[in-house]
Amino acid sequence: MASRKKILLKVVILGESSVGKTSLMNQYVNRKFSNQYKATIGADFLTKEVTIDDRTVTMQIWDTAGQERFQSLGVAFYRGADCCVLVFDVTAPSTFKSLDSWRDEFLIQASPRDPENFPFVLLGNKDDLEPRAISAKRAQQWCQNKNNMPYFETSAKSGSNVEQAFLAIAKNALAQQNSTVDLYNEFPDQIKLTNTQKPSGSGDSCSC
Amino acid sequence: METEPDEYHDCFMQDGVLLKQAPSSHMTALNTIGTLYIYEVTRSGESCNKKLLLEWKQNDITVDSDVQYQEWAVVNTVQKRIRTLSENMPEHHNRSKSLKINFDEIKSFKVCNKNRQLTFYDGTSERICGFLFQHGNCEHLVGMLKTILKVGVSRRDKQIYVVYDSNSPEFQELNRSFAALNLKNEDNSFWHMFKHFKENPYEGSLGAFAKVTNFVYRSVEGSDPDILSRDELYSSITELDDGVPHSGGEYEVINALPQLPRRKEFPRCNPLTEEQWRSQFNSLGQLEDVDSIKNLIFRGGVSPTIRKEVWKFLLDYFPWDSTDLDRQQLINKKNEEYYVMKLQWKSISQKQEDNFSDYAQRKCQVIKDVNRTDRTLEFYAGDNNINIQTLGDILMTYVMYNFDLGYVQGMSDLLSPILWLMQDENDSFWCFVGFMEKVMSNFDIDQAGMKEQLTQLRVLLSFIDPVLANYLEKHDCGNMFFCFRWLLVWFKRELNQDDILRFWEVLWTGYPCHNFHLLVSVAILEHESEALMENDNGFTEILKYINELSGKLNMELMLNKAEGIYNQIKEADHLTDSVRSILGLPLIGTKNRGSEEQSSQQESPFESPDLSTPRTEPCCSVDNVRISPDEIAFEKSISSSFL
Numbered sequence: 001m002a003s004r005k006k007i008l009l010k011v012v013i014l015g016e017s018s019v020g021k022t023s024l025m026n027q028y029v030n031r032k033f034s035n036q037y038k039a040t041i042g043a044d045f046l047t048k049e050v051t052i053d054d055r056t057v058t059m060q061i062w063d064t065a066g067q068e069r070f071q072s073l074g075v076a077f078y079r080g081a082d083c084c085v086l087v088f089d090v091t092a093p094s095t096f097k098s099l100d101s102w103r104d105e106f107l108i109q110a111s112p113r114d115p116e117n118f119p120f121v122l123l124g125n126k127d128d129l130e131p132r133a134i135s136a137k138r139a140q141q142w143c144q145n146k147n148n149m150p151y152f153e154t155s156a157k158s159g160s161n162v163e164q165a166f167l168a169i170a171k172n173a174l175a176q177q178n179s180t181v182d183l184y185n186e187f188p189d190q191i192k193l194t195n196t197q198k199p200s201g202s203g204d205s206c207s208c
Numbered sequence: 209m210e211t212e213p214d215e216y217h218d219c220f221m222q223d224g225v226l227l228k229q230a231p232s233s234h235m236t237a238l239n240t241i242g243t244l245y246i247y248e249v250t251r252s253g254e255s256c257n258k259k260l261l262l263e264w265k266q267n268d269i270t271v272d273s274d275v276q277y278q279e280w281a282v283v284n285t286v287q288k289r290i291r292t293l294s295e296n297m298p299e300h301h302n303r304s305k306s307l308k309i310n311f312d313e314i315k316s317f318k319v320c321n322k323n324r325q326l327t328f329y330d331g332t333s334e335r336i337c338g339f340l341f342q343h344g345n346c347e348h349l350v351g352m353l354k355t356i357l358k359v360g361v362s363r364r365d366k367q368i369y370v371v372y373d374s375n376s377p378e379f380q381e382l383n384r385s386f387a388a389l390n391l392k393n394e395d396n397s398f399w400h401m402f403k404h405f406k407e408n409p410y411e412g413s414l415g416a417f418a419k420v421t422n423f424v425y426r427s428v429e430g431s432d433p434d435i436l437s438r439d440e441l442y443s444s445i446t447e448l449d450d451g452v453p454h455s456g457g458e459y460e461v462i463n464a465l466p467q468l469p470r471r472k473e474f475p476r477c478n479p480l481t482e483e484q485w486r487s488q489f490n491s492l493g494q495l496e497d498v499d500s501i502k503n504l505i506f507r508g509g510v511s512p513t514i515r516k517e518v519w520k521f522l523l524d525y526f527p528w529d530s531t532d533l534d535r536q537q538l539i540n541k542k543n544e545e546y547y548v549m550k551l552q553w554k555s556i557s558q559k560q561e562d563n564f565s566d567y568a569q570r571k572c573q574v575i576k577d578v579n580r581t582d583r584t585l586e587f588y589a590g591d592n593n594i595n596i597q598t599l600g601d602i603l604m605t606y607v608m609y610n611f612d613l614g615y616v617q618g619m620s621d622l623l624s625p626i627l628w629l630m631q632d633e634n635d636s637f638w639c640f641v642g643f644m645e646k647v648m649s650n651f652d653i654d655q656a657g658m659k660e661q662l663t664q665l666r667v668l669l670s671f672i673d674p675v676l677a678n679y680l681e682k683h684d685c686g687n688m689f690f691c692f693r694w695l696l697v698w699f700k701r702e703l704n705q706d707d708i709l710r711f712w713e714v715l716w717t718g719y720p721c722h723n724f725h726l727l728v729s730v731a732i733l734e735h736e737s738e739a740l741m742e743n744d745n746g747f748t749e750i751l752k753y754i755n756e757l758s759g760k761l762n763m764e765l766m767l768n769k770a771e772g773i774y775n776q777i778k779e780a781d782h783l784t785d786s787v788r789s790i791l792g793l794p795l796i797g798t799k800n801r802g803s804e805e806q807s808s809q810q811e812s813p814f815e816s817p818d819l820s821t822p823r824t825e826p827c828c829s830v831d832n833v834r835i836s837p838d839e840i841a842f843e844k845s846i847s848s849s850f851l
């Protein structure tokens with residue numbers, strides 16, 4: 001794929017209210033942190049250009065409201081995502097516990113064509129705060145069971161690790177997009193729709 | 209050629225058609241299955257005298273009428289059957305079992321029941337006959353009819369197609385609009401594009417012209433005739449055109465020339481002054497003329513010096529007819545009530561809280577949110593701000609007041625200006641309770657209230673700006689999600705503090721109609737419509753554009769426009785009950801029993817027991833509110849995307 005077509009990567013940030021989704025997005029895109037951000041209502045996104053392996057891509061980062069009852073709006077915003085970023089607050093155990101449901105909800109609503117291999121990245125945010133409630137080890141364990149989801153500990157406040165985390169997010173999103181593009185190019189239409197699973201895939205969880 | 213006998217030429221055939229309504233002569237054939245034909249007869253000896261006829265012919269074998277709808281059978285089956293059955297044609301049109309309709313008789317027809325039911329009328333609101341299509345639907349037949357007859361969609365009922373004759377006012381109006389367009393002296397390429405409409409079946413061109421004329425009128429109204437650029441016309445036509453002739457399943461709603469009345473200006477007035485306000489109280493401290501007070505507030509808001517007091521009335525803390533004494537007693541009573549509720553949660557111990565997760569969750573969310581509420585205002589700024597603490601206390605007490613609803617994000621935004629103004633915990637709480645009463649359904653656990661508001665917004669927009677509404681529909685924005693924030697917190701995030709105080713007090717009057725904030729939204733969308741439809745914008749661009757309007761809206765202008773829109777709607781002669789019900793206007797369908805809408809509702813065939821198959825969907829009435837098929841489709845799309 002040597003085409004120089006503009007690449008747009010859509011990234012969706014999910015997690016409980018107040019874990020720092022809006023702050024992370026702003027830290028990454030604008031390199032700013034403010035105590036004055038408001039709770040998110042509805043949805044918004046910011047874009048940023050990044051260079052990955054000599055290719056310039058545009059990341060479109062979507063930020064939605066965290067309170068549970070607003071999740072039903074998700075479908076309009078999750079559609080077409082290339083990567084999903086799950087965020088929890090390392091000082092708030094409940095935000096860690098709800099990760100499974102955020103992940104499941106995303107897969108249901110976004111219904112990516114290959115859910116087993118859809119890229120997620122986990123961020124443990126507010127790394128600068130004490131006391132910690134969730135250790136890095138515990139978070140990594142959770143990730144291992146989830147297709148070895150990459151894990152980063154970040155601070156939207158200090159900016160620590162934010163750049164690295166989003167670079168990994170961009171790479172995963174790009175890889176995801178390339179894999180779906182390959183899928184499009186390799187198979188005729190009929191196969192594309194029904195047989196997206198790689199031969200090594202464990203189950204037939206798509207096409208529903 | 210001249211000496212041949214009558215010649216029949218079949219143009220169309222569809223089987224599986226149940227006769228549902230018929231003249232008394234055909235009573236016995238009711239509810240039996242047959243085949244519908246359209247054929248051309250050439251009289252012998254008069255080769256130029258061709259005549260088209262529509263005929264329904266009962267099948268010889270009685271087919272079990274329980275046959276379920278077979279959507280998959282639509283096209284191919286019909287074509288196949290044309291081949292096999294045509295051997296028996298044409299002289300078998302047995303009179304006793306067939307019903308012939310002359311096209312001249314048809315003055316209108318109605319398509320309903322998800323395109324499965326077609327009823328013909330002779331223009332005196334009498335039915336000629338009605339059919340139910342058991343195999344597929346009547347789309348193909350309607351397509352045929354549109355090529356044969358000159359039809360447009362009724363102003364009163366989008367399901368009804370009216371057959372125009374060349375003397376009808378509609379037809380004249382159409383010709384006039386066409387002439388008006390001609391005057392624009394557009395270059396050839398424009399008319400080139402128009403050509404294919406002419407060559408197309410009449411319906412296609414009629415539909416498209418209707419939209420063009422709509423566009424022309426709208427543009428001319430909008431003061432600057434130059435905005436009627438070729439590009440705009442072109443895009444409005446092409447974009448609308450592709451849906452006109454055949455739209456899968458649901459019929460494209462063509463606004464056959466429904467013109468809105470001219471929009472009037474409603475300049476805003478000065479705020480209600482202290483003098484005006486004081487002069488309204490009698491010796492007992494009762495307001496004399498509540499309506500005129502509310503009207504003044506609607507027109508100009510409230511001057512800041514009396515705002516604190518007036519808001520207590522507007523937010524139903526003080527009854528409008530209360531006396532001084534009543535209010536004194538009320539304050540004491542409410543004060544006590546408030547502190548009792550506050551004490552309830554203040555006295556919950558940490559241990560209790562640990563074992564009371566529903567409560568703990570609500571409390572946690574309140575604390576998170578108050579810390580992110582209007583921190584840029586001096587009143588709420590800085591660490592350990594006492595007002596932030598009070599904001600939290602009021603919201604927590606509200607949780608105790610209405611535990612089932614609890615705390616939902618957005619509520620802190622609604623309370624913040626109230627506390628800022630009142631600077632009193634008890635007063636603020638009760639005013640907040642009043643505000644919540646007005647917007648409670650926005651915070652439903654299943655978001656039903658918000659879904660409804662978004663649907664209503666879309667219905668109103670299609671009425672006022674069908675071009676934009678259509679554009680949004682076709683660009684993945686039909687769900688109107690991009691207006692979610694506007695509606696959830698009544699523009700709190702879009703306006704500055706001064707404006708929000710003014711805006712809310714105007715809306716709280718409930719004047720001039722229900723859901724006036726939706727008309728404000730329509731006004732903004734219409735105002736921005738050019739930018740919204742630029743560059744083939746889709747959901748992403750539109751959401752961004754709308755979000756970035758925050759801080760840039762001219763609130764007074766929007767109120768002015770919204771009131772103009774309200775008056776246009778009220779005076780529009782094609783006003784529908786679905787729009788009326790949104791704005792709380794009296795419904796016509798329920799009042800004028802003799803009106804056309806009512807009569808078509810009464811004859812609604814959905815009561816027939818054999819129609820109540822699971823696939824049947826009401827598309828006529830819900831609590832006497834007319835809902836057009838596209839509205840239902842939209843609601844379906846909206847609820848499925850919420851699921």
Ligand SMILES: Nc1nc2c(ncn2[C@@H]2O[C@H](COP(=O)(O)OP(=O)(O)OP(=O)(O)O)[C@@H](O)[C@H]2O)c(=O)[nH]1
Nearest residue numbers: 017018019020021022023040065066126155156157
């Ligand atoms: N100390 C510290 N505070 C943070 C950090 N990230 C966010 N915060 C604070 O946590 C609070 C919530 O942050 P937001 O970014 O608004 O959280 P959110 O996830 O977007 O929340 P919702 O919009 O309600 O879903 C704010 O008060 C932030 O200032 C961080 O890395 N360190």
Ligand SMILES: [Mg+2]
Nearest residue numbers: 021022039040
């Ligand atoms: Mg946020």
